[in-house]
Every structure is written in structure tokens, then in C-alpha cells.
Amino acid sequence: MDWEWLKEFAKGMIKPVASLAVVLMAMTLSYIQKLGLEGEMIYSIFRSFLQLSIIGFVLRFIFNQNNTICILVAYLFMVCVEGYTAGQRAKHVPCGKYVAGMSILAGSAVTMIVLILLNVFPFTPRYIIPVSGMMIGTAMKVTGVTMKRLRDDIKIQKTLVETALALGATPRQATIQQVKRSLVIALSPILDKAKVLGLVSIPGAMTGLIMEGTSPLEAVQLQLVIANMSIGTSTVSSIISTYLCWRYFFTKAYQLQTEVFVLD
Structure with missing residues (x-):
């Protein structure tokens, strides 16, 4: 041996x-x-x-x-782990782990498909697995925060939401401000991080490549791709999570699921 x-x-x-x-x-x-x-x-x-x-x-x-099945298995495993973790953050959201997992899966898959079609990354394990891991990790953070914040805001402003519903508003119309607020709060750290790249925050991926002898320009180019895909994945995943949450926050008759907003 x-x-x-x-x-x-x-x-x-x-x-x-x-x-x-x-x-x-x-x-x-x-x-x-x-x-x-x-x-x-x-x-x-x-x-x-x-x-x-x-x-x-x-x-x-x-x-x-270098097998496609291995790539998919590794990708789905990461999605499940991160979905579970994000669901734990929003533990009072019904089926929170499912909502987080599906949101992360959709956001990261859409972003990855776009990058592959544009030939930004080749479809090989050496590229796909590390890149998808970065996207899924970022999506996990924003999805958990979005779900938790949306549920908490609706609970705090429960009377206003119920009044809007009573006047004929749809769940989306009744919670549009809460949705916007939760998305802004969840996405702001990602956008702030992008603003200080190269000034305060020196990304690990770029630093590692430079330390290995890669051209600084090539390292910067790769880091720009990572920053762009983080913003794209985070935005898609967080928005999808709000749509999936409505199913568990409201009844088919457009009434609040009261029991969801009782526990703390």
C-alpha cells in the first residue's frame, strides 16, 4: 500500500x-x-x-x-447542508430548511448555468465545486437573514398587514414594505463587501492565487467573477425565499397563519 x-x-x-x-x-x-x-x-x-x-x-x-455525477452529488450535498444551516437561523419559519434549500438551489443553479453558458468557467470538478461552494455559502447567509427578518417584521406589523388584507390586498401587496426591508438588510453586507474589495478587504482567493505565483491581473479577474456571482446568487436566492415564505405565512384565503407569528 x-x-x-x-x-x-x-x-x-x-x-x-x-x-x-x-x-x-x-x-x-x-x-x-x-x-x-x-x-x-x-x-x-x-x-x-x-x-x-x-x-x-x-x-x-x-x-x-472528472465525472458529471460526482459534480452533481457534491453540489446537492452542499446545498442540503447550507439549506439546513440557513433554516436553523430562521427556525420559526415553517419548513424553513426546505424554503432555504430550494432558494439556495435555485439561486446558485441559475447563476452557475449563466456562467457556464457564457464560458466563464468550464464544466469540470476543479472549477465547478469550489465556485459553487462559494456561491452556496453566500446564498446561505442572505437567505437565512431574509427569512428571519421577513417573519419578524410581519409579526411586529401584524395589525397593518391584517388591515391591508381585510381591504382586499394580496399577501404580496400587504407585505411589500416588509419584503423590501428584509431584502435590503440581507443583501447590504454583500454589497458593502463588494465596495471595499481591494481597499480594506483582500479576498482570500485572490491572495492565494498570487501567493502561488499567478499573475496579479489574472487573480483580480477571477476575484471580480467571484464578487459578481456572489451578488447574483444572493439576490436571486433571497427573493425566491420571500416568495416561498408566503405559502407558509398566509392561508389560501389570504389570511395570516396566526400560529406562525406566536412563537419566539
Whole structure:
């Protein structure tokens, strides 16, 4: 059996292990300040090590296979994980995990298809999986915030919404302001991040490429593509999540599902 890969892995872990020094510093500060986060820090580091180690070997296998089915399986797995996570953020939204998952799937799929058709990325595991992972991760953040904010705003302004419904407004007409507010709040961090790219925020993907010897101009071009696709995916996913939420916020008779806005 060839154990060369294990030797390479152990050799490569020298720097990550050395970087644990800053985690020990954080744990010490947590202990001194009596924050009680030491155990969670250890758990987080161990979990990230385990997950990244596993995904490293999985990606190596997928890249070597260069198989469409492997790409789709990996893509759907990421969507399910991120949909579950976004649904946890909006736990009071009925079927929140389903809503988040479908929104993320639709937003990332539309964006990816456009990029492939425009020949921005080739349809290979080496490109599709990392790129789709970035898009899905960004969509997860905005979708969870959109769902939670929309539900909370409707609850706060429940009387106004019910009055509008009583006067003959549709669910969309009755909640148009709440929808706009939730979308603006969810998308603002993504847009703000794009505004400071290269000024305050130095993207990891671009930095990594430059450190590997890639031309700075090529690295910048790739980072621009990533920034553009993040905005596109986030916008599509968050808007779709609002449409899917209406189904669970209102009855077919255009009445509020009262029980949805009771729990906190």
C-alpha cells in the first residue's frame, strides 16, 4: 500500500499545528475574562480539522474522477447542508430548511448555468465545486437573514398587514414594505463587501492565487467573477425565499397563519 500521501499530509500539517498558538492565546483570554468559550473553541478547531481533512480527500477523489455525477452529488450535498444551516437561523419559519434549500438551489443553479453558458468557467470538478461552494455559502447567509427578518417584521406589523388584507390586498401587496426591508438588510453586507474589495478587504482567493505565483491581473479577474456571482446568487436566492415564505405565512384565503407569528 502506498503511504506517500500520508507522509505528505503529516508534513503539511506542521504549519496548521503551529498556528494553534493563536488559538491557545484566545483560549487564555477567554479563561481570564470568564467567557466560558474554551470548550467551544476546542470543539470548533477539532471539527474544522476533521471536516477539512475529509473534504480534502473527497475533493481529490472527485477531481481525479472528472465525472458529471460526482459534480452533481457534491453540489446537492452542499446545498442540503447550507439549506439546513440557513433554516436553523430562521427556525420559526415553517419548513424553513426546505424554503432555504430550494432558494439556495435555485439561486446558485441559475447563476452557475449563466456562467457556464457564457464560458466563464468550464464544466469540470476543479472549477465547478469550489465556485459553487462559494456561491452556496453566500446564498446561505442572505437567505437565512431574509427569512428571519421577513417573519419578524410581519409579526411586529401584524395589525397593518391584517388591515391591508381585510381591504382586499394580496399577501404580496400587504407585505411589500416588509419584503423590501428584509431584502435590503440581507443583501447590504454583500454589497458593502463588494465596495471595499481591494481597499480594506483582500479576498482570500485572490491572495492565494498570487501567493502561488499567478499573475496579479489574472487573480483580480477571477476575484471580480467571484464578487459578481456572489451578488447574483444572493439576490436571486433571497427573493425566491420571500416568495416561498408566503405559502407558509398566509392561508389560501389570504389570511395570516396566526400560529406562525406566536412563537419566539
